[in-house]
Amino acid sequence: MSEAPNWISAVATVIGSIGTVGALIATYRLLRREADRDAITAQDRQGRQAEESARQARLISGWHSTRYDVTEEVYEHGAFIRNASELPIYDVQVFWRRVMTDDQTFEAAWANVWIYHIEIPVLPPAKEPLYQEMWAPNYSFFNLLEREGYPKLAVEIEFRDAAGRCWRRDHGGDLSAVTETKRPDRRRWAPVQARRPRPVGVLGG
Incomplete structure (x- = not known):
């Protein structure tokens, strides 16, 4: 019976680790998505600036x-x-x-x-x-x-x-x-x- 709490604690630790990894992956994906969006926005801005400068x-x-x-x-x-x-x-x-x-x-x-x-x-x-x-x-x-x-x-x-x-x-x-x-x-x-x-x-x- 004394080993049961240790087993439960180990499982909880593993589950907690999995949750932490999942959170890290989700955060990475979110940051990557934001970076890609910023890059596209910057390209669009440069394209508009080039279009404007060449208008005349x-x-x-x-x-x-x-x-x-x-x-x-x-x-x-x-x-x-x-x-x-x-x-x-x-x-x-x-x-x-x-x-x-x-x-x-x-x-x-x-x-x-x-x-x-x-x-x-x-x-x-x-x-x-x-x-x-x-x-x-x-x-x-x-x-x-x-x-x-x-x-x-x-x-x-x-x-x-x-x-x-x-x-x-x-x-x-x-x-x-x-x-x-x-x-x-x-x-x-x-x-x-x-x-x-x-x-x-x-x-x-």
Whole structure:
């Protein structure tokens, strides 16, 4: 009979231990659930912040185009830059890009081509895009553009939004944040940088 209390005490100890372990497991699961919820909330917050910061930048675009000059009776090349947002953008830089070809003669000719770098200090919002004519110091460049089957040009633009953030819209249309906009050298001329074609055949590289 004297052993009965010891047996009962042992069982009670085991049951108590099981209860403690169960409580610890439940607490761990609760903490893990809270941590996961906090992580999801933080990701959602970051996503909303990224969405908000890029709201104006997504409404900025640029593209190469040609139009007919009635006075000179020639087609001129240039870039359209559009600010479809409700606020101005600043320090707009326009760089020319093109698709690289396998024609070595053609590529050798392009190696000496320099095109005027376009700078726009302030670009206010507008319904219609701003047109900037392309200029080059070596006019043989335009003969290359008029050659049948020439690689089409594209533009890459960098700018600072109204909140002071810097962005780049590349020659393929992709938007990305940058630490600062590029600053051209004092000559303000830059070679047309060739880019390898994308596998799907989209302009760019």
